[in-house]
Each structure stands twice: as C-alpha cells, then as structure tokens.
Amino acid sequence: MAWDFTTEPEFQEKLDWMDGFVRDEIEPLDLVWGGKAFHPLSDTLRKVVDPLKQQVRDRGLWACHLGPELGGEGYGQLKLSLMNEILGRSGWAPIIFGTQAPDTGNAEIIAHYGTEEQKERYLLPLLNGEVFSSYSMTEPQGGSDPTLFTTRARRDGDEWVLEGWKYFSSNARTAAFLIVMAVSNPDVSAYKGMSMFLVPTDTAGVEIVRNVGLMGESLHDEDAGMHALIHYNEVRLPAESLLGGEGQAFAIAQTRLGGGRIHHAMRTVGICQKALDMMCERALSRQTQGSLLAEKQSVQNYVADSYAQLMQFRLFVLYVAWEIDEYQDYRKVRHDIAAIKVLTPQVLHDIVQRSIQVHGALGVSNEMPLGRMWMMAPIMGLVDGPSEVHRVTVARQVLKRYEAAPGLWPTEHLPEKIAAAREKFAEYLELEVANL
Numbered sequence: 296m297a298w299d300f301t302t303e304p305e306f307q308e309k310l311d312w313m314d315g316f317v318r319d320e321i322e323p324l325d326l327v328w329g330g331k332a333f334h335p336l337s338d339t340l341r342k343v344v345d346p347l348k349q350q351v352r353d354r355g356l357w358a359c360h361l362g363p364e365l366g367g368e369g370y371g372q373l374k375l376s377l378m379n380e381i382l383g384r385s386g387w388a389p390i391i392f393g394t395q396a397p398d399t400g401n402a403e404i405i406a407h408y409g410t411e412e413q414k415e416r417y418l419l420p421l422l423n424g425e426v427f428s429s430y431s432m433t434e435p436q437g438g439s440d441p442t443l444f445t446t447r448a449r450r451d452g453d454e455w456v457l458e459g460w461k462y463f464s465s466n467a468r469t470a471a472f473l474i475v476m477a478v479s480n481p482d483v484s485a486y487k488g489m490s491m492f493l494v495p496t497d498t499a500g501v502e503i504v505r506n507v508g509l510m511g512e513s514l515h516d517e518d519a520g521m522h523a524l525i526h527y528n529e530v531r532l533p534a535e536s537l538l539g540g541e542g543q544a545f546a547i548a549q550t551r552l553g554g555g556r557i558h559h560a561m562r563t564v565g566i567c568q569k570a571l572d573m574m575c576e577r578a579l580s581r582q583t584q585g586s587l588l589a590e591k592q593s594v595q596n597y598v599a600d601s602y603a604q605l606m607q608f609r610l611f612v613l614y615v616a617w618e619i620d621e622y623q624d625y626r627k628v629r630h631d632i633a634a635i636k637v638l639t640p641q642v643l644h645d646i647v648q649r650s651i652q653v654h655g656a657l658g659v660s661n662e663m664p665l666g667r668m669w670m671m672a673p674i675m676g677l678v679d680g681p682s683e684v685h686r687v688t689v690a691r692q693v694l695k696r697y698e699a700a701p702g703l704w705p706t707e708h709l710p711e712k713i714a715a716a717r718e719k720f721a722e723y724l725e726l727e728v729a730n731l
C-alpha cells in the first residue's frame with residue numbers, strides 16, 4: 296500500500312525554512328515594490344534582491360523546477376508543488392527562487408531545442424535570473440483558437456522572415472528574447488504548420504506598439520502595462536532561430552504549457568491558503584453585534600467551505616504532480632491538468648471573495664493584498680487557454696474511456712433487468728412481505 300501523505304523530515308525542514316523566509320523577507324517586497332518584479336533591477340533594488348537570491352542558492356533551493364543538468368535540484372513535481380504553495384503567497388517569491396512564469400517554460404524549450412550558442416547566450420542568463428523572457432503566441436484576432444493565427448514565418452535563403460501581430464506577450468518590454476509561434480506552412484493544419492522561433496527582443500523589426508495593462512492598473516503608471524501588442528515587421532532571423540524543427544510548434548507548446556498550467560495551480564494553492572489565513576485571523580479578531588465574527592454561523596460557513604474547497608483542490612494538485620513524476624509524460628495526464636486548470640479560477644475566486652467579505656471595507660482597500668489576489672481569478676480562467684477549452688479536453692478524455700469500454704451502465708432493456716433482479720431475490724422479497 297504505497298499511498299502516503301507524509302513529507303520526509305529533511306525536506307520538511309527546507310519547507311519550514313522557506314515558509315519563514317517568504318513571510319519575513321520576501322512578502323515585505325510586495326508591499327513596497329509590488330509592480331517591479333519583472334523589471335530589470337535598479338542598483339538600489341539589486342542591493343535588496345541579490346542577497347535574498349544568494350540565500351536561496353546557498354540553501355540549494357534555486358530554480359528547483361530544473362533537473363541537475365541545468366543547475367536545479369531535480370526534486371520533481373511533487374516536491375515542487377509543496378514549494379510552490381509557499382511561493383504562491385508572494386508576487387516576488389518566484390523571482391527570488393528563480394521559478395517565475397513564463398521564464399520557467401521558456402527555459403525548458405531552449406534547454407530541449409536550442410543550439411549550444413543559444414543556450415550560452417540566452418538560457419544561462421535566464422537560469423541565473425539575469426534576464427527575463429516572453430512567450431508570444433496569442434494574436435489580436437484570437438487566442439484560444441490557433442487556427443486563427445496569421446503571423447507568418449517564411450524562408451528566404453538562409454533566413455526566416457517573420458511578419459504579423461501578437462497580443463498580450465507578457466513581459467516583452469523587459470525581456471531579452473521572445474519565443475514566437477508562427478505559421479511556417481499555411482497549406483497544412485495549424486497543428487502541423489506552425490513553428491517556434493527564438494527572437495532577441497532587440498532584433499530589427501520587433502516593434503512593441505503598446506504595453507497593455509490589467510484592470511485596476513493606472514493607465515498613467517509607467518511601470519504598469521506588461522502585456523505587449525507587438526508587430527513583427529519583416530523580422531529577419533538566422534536559420535538556427537527555429538526551435539525544434541519545422542511544424543513542431545504545437546507539440547513543443549503543449550509540453551511547455553502542461554508544466555506551466557500545473558505550476559500556476561500549485562501557486563494558487565498558496566494564494567488560497569493565504570486568503571484563508573487572513574479570513575480566520577480576521578474572524579478571530581473582529582467583534583460585531585456582541586460577538587466575534589468567528590462565532591457567526593455565516594462566517595463559520597465561509598471558513599468551513601473555504602477549507603473544504605482548498606483541501607479538495609490541494610489534494611488534486613498534489614495527485615497530478617505525483618502522476619507527472621510517475622509517468623514522466625505530460626501527455627498522459629493532460630486531462631487531469633486540464634481539470635485542475637478549470638478548478639483553479641473557481642477555487643481562487645470563491646475563497647478570496649469570502650475573505651474579502653469577512654474583512655469588510657478593509658478587504659477592498661489597497662492596503663490589503665486581497666484585491667490583487669482576487670483579480671488573479673479571472674486571469675487564471677484565461678491564461679494558457681480559457682476554462683471552456685479545458686473543459687472540452689477533460690470531457691473528451693473521460694468519454695474516451697467509456698467509448699473504449701462500453702457497457703458499464705447501459706440503459707437498454709431496463710424493465711427486463713429490473714424483472715431479472717426481482718426474480719433473483721424473489722425468496723427474500725417474499726420473506727420481507729411475510730415479516731411485515
């Protein structure tokens with residue numbers, strides 16, 4: 296019987312250290328430099344941030360999503376899940392621990408498909424936390440349907456030429472390079488006709504037209520607006536910019552997004568736990584109409600429902616992390632990752648919403664992190680594909696199992712089946728009647 300929910304004491308020690316470190320040293324950064332996490336560090340900020348990163352390295356906890364061949368610890372997804380629960384509490388924590396999206400997924404792509412020179416030039420600085428990267432797939436006319444993508448990559452002698460528009464390329468304005476998906480063969484299906492390219496952001500023709508901000512961000516705050524609308528205007532690239540072969544973009548993207556989606560969910564467990572901590576703290580410290588909030592039944596319902604929802608979600612996330620470690624193949628757990636992806640915004644929304652409610656006016660103030668946490672719910676319903684699309688993946692996979700093994704609960708001949716069951720137990724049915 297191998298199902299086990301315990302954590303090895305040595306690893307628990309690491310988690311305990313992380314927990315204290317994130318609370319005491321990193322969460323204060325969110326209160327002072329909340330929007331700066333993906334900006335290149337100023338000399339002043341470097342004095343604050345670099346020593347924190349060094350402490351993480353000294354503890355052997357830097358970039359733990361990576362295997363040892365890339366300088367990580369190779370802990371696997373289950374341990375990473377427990378770590379990400381802690382890192383999810385803070386916007387800065389993934390940066391300080393070298394596990395921030397989208398850089399994690401982009402690093403994986405270059406590690407697998409980049410040339411030695413690309414690894415030297417882009418992967419190493421990315422892994423060392425010296426540069427940022429961006430993933431450029433969504434287009435203005437459609438994100439969730441890749442068959443609508445029109446950005447074109449055409450071969451011209453030794454070069455590739457990119458032409459088209461991309462939308463919501465996060466962090467492009469501070470990134471050293473972009474990973475761009477483009478149609479290299481329009482004559483076959485989008486799933487076979489798209490390729491992936493590594494594009495240094497300073498290449499001629501990469502034109503960031505606008506940096507779109509998120510709701511709640513000021514239109515006039517220069518640090519806000521991290522999601523670029525980009526015109527790839529006849530961008531000329533050397534042949535080796537192609538990552539992983541012509542027509543391979545979709546297969547590569549699925550590997551990258553599979554990991555990315557489950558990592559978002561792991562961090563979401565941390566956000567939800569933080570919201571629940573705050574809810575309980577408030578319930579036990581606020582009096583109204585003669586009693587603590589904790590004694591009001593509605594508030595008890597909020598606490599109980601949030602705890603139950605979080606436990607369900609957390610166990611599912613840990614289970615999927617375990618499955619990935621077990622199978623070493625994201626494709627085998629695609630439907631479970633998709634199911635987690637559907638749950639993520641819902642659980643996040645419900646728990647944070649209740650926490651806000653229990654905090655009253657303070658909950659919606661800009662002195663509390665709840666507003667930012669709450670906004671993550673709709674974002675989680677969109678990034679890496681909208682929930683509706685993932686529901687389709689789940690349903691298709693689940694139905695496939697029944698198609699493969701029909702007859703589990705057929706509804707034909709029901710009256711005959713009921714009659715046969717009655718016949719089988721006729722003796723006992725008669726006894727029951729006799730005993731009445």
Ligand SMILES: Cc1cc2nc3c(=O)[nH]c(=O)nc-3n(C[C@H](O)[C@H](O)[C@H](O)COP(=O)(O)OP(=O)(O)OC[C@H]3O[C@@H](n4cnc5c(N)ncnc54)[C@H](O)[C@@H]3O)c2cc1C
Pocket residue numbers: 397429430431432433434435436437438439440462463464465466522674677678679680681682683684
């Ligand atoms: C904060 C943030 C950061 C992002 N960062 C990046 C990034 O770095 N790089 C990148 O390439 N993209 C990024 N995106 C874009 C994201 O991947 C897209 O928003 C997402 O894929 C949906 O595409 P869309 O916005 O064009 O919505 P659309 O494709 O227009 O879909 C709109 C809505 O239509 C409905 N819908 C769509 N398809 C179906 C369906 N099959 N069945 C039923 N209903 C459906 C859903 O309600 C969906 O939300 C980011 C988005 C956000 C919000």
